[in-house]
Amino acid sequence: MAELRAKTSPQGSDPARGSLIGKRIPKMDAPDKASGRTRYIHDINLPGQLHAKILRSSERHAKIVSIDTRAAKALPGVHAVITAADVPWQRPIGVAKDHLPLKTDRVRSLRDEIAAVAADSVEIAEEALGLIRVDYAPLPVLTDPVAALAPDAPRIHPAPQGADGGPSLKPGLPVAYTGKPDNVAMVMEYAQGDVAAGEAGSALVVEDVFRLHYVTHCCLGVSGVIAEFDPSGNLLLYSNTQVPFLHKREFAELLDIDPGRVRIIQPPIGGGFGSKLDIYPFEPIAIFLAKITGRPVKLVFTREEEFLASPTRQPVLLKLRSGCTKDGVLTFREVETLHDNGAYTSWGATTPFVMMQTVSSLYRVPHCRYRTRAVYTNNPYAGSFRGYGNLQATFAVEAHMDRLAEALGIDPLEFRLKNAQDPGEVTPQGMHFKTCGLKDCLRTAAERGDFLRKHAANRARWSDGDPVKRGVGMASMLHVGGGAKIYPSDGCGTILKIDDFAHVTLITGASEIGQGSETVLAQLVCEELGLPLSAVTVVNNDTDITPWDVGVHASRTTFIAGNSAIGAARKAKDKILALASSKCGDAAEALDLAEGCVVKKATGERVFELAKLIRSLHFSDKAELVMTTHYYEPPSVHQDKQFKGDVSAAYAWATQVCEVEVDTRTGIVRLVKVTGAHDVGRVLNRLGIEGQIEGGIVMGQGYALTENLMVEDGWVRNPNFRDYKLVTAPEIPEIDVSFIETMDGEGPQGAKGVGEAPAICIAAAVANAIYNATGVRLTSLPFTPERVYRALHGAAQPLEWNVPQ
């Protein structure tokens, strides 16, 4: 593992100005975290608190015949045992509102919540769970998403039966009440141009089928929540949510109370990665128990529960056809996918939103058609996970690009460059690439990774008899980098106050989830106000205090919250300089803020000490405070029903070159080196962005090589770190990252969002590298030793697209 060599762009920071931009700024929360002082939700205990545990289904698909909770209720130390019957007022949750927190008549997957206990201790709650008797009447189990489409497949969400035994369809109500006539949870279709015409004009057409597997977030801090009601019925939640304001409203709806009566406090969280974008049943259940017992209720998962009952990345079967001219210009692309939705619908079902962007717009494709069906099965249900479908889409598109290049006899780099987007392009899907560093990314990663030479040399070694082969592969990606307007607003609010000692309190709607947002926001404010980082406190964890924000997702926080913070800081600066101007007579435009003072812009001469100036305002007859607010709404648009529109204010690009070693005797693939080039707009905090990219690369490595949540016939076979293999320290590759600074015009100081980008390319680049090493193309993830060995020795089953129309 060599030193990370990051290129310093000529457009980088100006050291003469003492700018913080582009520097290596340690995270503000790091000292507390490194000393074990940080209090995560697991570390918080409220006076009078009870501990809750959930009884989950032992069946994959069954009717609940009866639940007997009498023995559990009689256990000393048990305060409440609840089932759906105890909360008849509960409401459906999830993206499609297709399930109730506590299941009523049937269970549809192993994780399904049947009953819950609140007790004096975790041990008593667990003992009580063991005393609850549930009688099930098993139903046919459906775990194959292809079979789910068969006309005679068992229905996962049949219409609930009414009292008369007939169907109780209630039109206009959520799926949880009405049922679904078939197993299709969601269909998303997109089209541009005329695919038939594109195909007719193709010299070459290639079709591939890919299969993507289950992985899960594995946040080191397990899920948890603490719920408490005050005597007036106001709800206080200590929550790990990544979207506090959306959830505040959803919890209020669940409880049928005014959202103003829900307050969410977010303790620091032990990892997010998209896992906390939806409400999951455990949260309402804790709230029910708190309401029923009148006590604070804490509910924390075990690791096994975390594997069984937290969301996964969506498994996908994907068929991809593309064509190109004999000169290697893409003519059309057609993608169809089958998403295994699991028993219920969470954000995983909506990942086509991102997948189709990669399909339509990573390269210039004139004609394109995309279709996804997400089907219900009795498997675990999938949520959102860093990259949001883009790991799946990019794996397919970029492996397929190598196949096309090979069929054409063009090298993979040239083929990509030929079709890559340029700045200024508006794609048929409506995305406007105001800045676009894709070609720079391609060239830089290829050059620094010595791609062309190695690519040719490795192929020449296919039959040299050495059992250990080397391979190199590349993949590129496109991802939103300026927010994503999936709601009518993609905005973020900031409140900024500067106190009498020129100390800034930055109150932002944007949550810190470990990625370093509070540090980068503080940095952006310091840049405007000429203050050191030590002059800023960030408040970002309490919905009663912080202004509205959509949430931490879509790599949006630096961009959206950053612009919001800059806006608030500029308003404060304007106010300060206007005051200074009135006192010293110089025009406000001729003044600036630097090093805690008002200075003359031209000479840097100090005019006022900032703290003194502010005090003079505060304690004058004007008696004014320097306190500003700003709401930033990016200039993106909510896509139309055809999924067209410029959904993000900026787009991030990257190319990663992966080098692997394949032991053909064992099938073990070692990721040796990753050379990445990332269009990040501009580097704000070099330490932070390196951390995001390195962490993302290793997460992508896990997706490609080691991680596999084994779901077999609806059973989760490996709900533990022993057999769900995260990458460990000795396995990491050498990492070389270059930053392509395209200075996005809308970005804060030119930056784009980058949180998800680094994980996206790895699996595709590794697949291409394995092919380059061995001549064998793998189309199913992950590339575990046995799968690779089978493929190398002709013992793999080819993937087929046998999905009914």
Next chain:
Amino acid sequence: MTIERYCAPRTLDEALEILRAGPVSPFAGGTDLMPQSQAGRVRLAPVLMNLRRIEGMGGIAENDGVVRIGALTTMTQLMDSAVVRERLNILWQACDHFASDQLRNAGTLGGNICNASPAGDTLVPLLVLDARVELAQKPNGRIETRKLPLAEFLLGPGRTTRAPQELLSAIEIPLPAEGFYGAFFKLGTRPALDISAISIGLGALHDDGCLRSVRIAFGAVAPTAIRAARAEAELEGRLLDQDVIDAAVQAADTEIHPISDLRASGWYRREMVCNMLRRMLEDARSH
């Protein structure tokens, strides 16, 4: 899981008395018992006995060509021992692949043996080293011990010939002759922190292009870690050429009964035993 009594005896004598008196869950490192009991996979007996405080049940000593390793010796202590590193290097190699530093610091050799996992990391090298286990009990007021080869001690996954009133007190390993060659292979993508899909131990003396005193053992391809007598016989005293290697690999193929589980299919395990044994023999030839 109501534990009526916890005890941490100081002497073997005391521990054996407690064992004789009734159902006891003994533990040393606790690294297997704790998670298994917390997950409800193992029911703890009313008496929980911590063996770690027993004096004289640790330590590594060499006497008359036999290395005696106290059952409470941790993996880290094994790795720190000069005699293990220099004379029983195959055991050292296996310890190096064992879990993580934290688990090597807690896990004991006796515990790894009594846990009797088919994939137990130390079992393969111990079989190669012809290790014997010493079991102690106190039936009539006097400590009695018996010694038996490890191969006879292991019965199946989690099952051994240890009687409930017995404790595994020590492991004895006859010092291999000078120049003994030992190699351990564990299939996995990580250096450690991995349950092996298969493991292989090979021990032998080089003698003019031939291997003598050949010992081969496999992990995770049968209900217990096993010795491969037929493969050993194919190699014993023969010139180690390609034909002999082929014959040994073919013999090994007949001696293993790998199952399919979530870590690997039986087919793949079999392929790996053959491929890797071949590689190890080729390495041994060029050694």
Next chain:
Amino acid sequence: MPARIDIAFRLNGVGKRASVAPETSALEMLREVIGLTGTKYGCGEGECGACTILVDGVTINACLMFAADCDGRDVMTIEGVNATPRGEALRRAFVEHGAVQCGFCTPGIMVQAWHLLESNPHADQATIQRGIEGNLCRCTGYKKIIEAVAAAEAVERGQTPVEQSREVQRG
């Protein structure tokens, strides 16, 4: 009546008494009985290292240790490691080198790194990687953690002083 065991041990250099149930783990005792929450629950099976503590000078997973087994022993947690010069050097290096993201694995890795440098003051990069192989991190990709441990090691050898953070840290 389930058994309770009264134990006495040293915790971060100070004598400590506790009464625990036999099945209680050292992790539960530290967090729930004693209230030292720097040691984290990550898996309860010794697979993630978030609960790494020192017992008699070597690291173990507190989730796998019976609390009763602490009796008479010398236990040090992240809270104790913090107070040592090596702990301080490590903390500074972790902060300066960006080795902390969500931070949940960090205390366990700090303790493991402390032990690694204690037992191997000249640890090279490969040794550091192997040394923390029992600690899972989901955020950082380990690279900056490895660099931080190497930097702390270099400071101990007096080679390159860790730069004082130019920015005063909050808190």
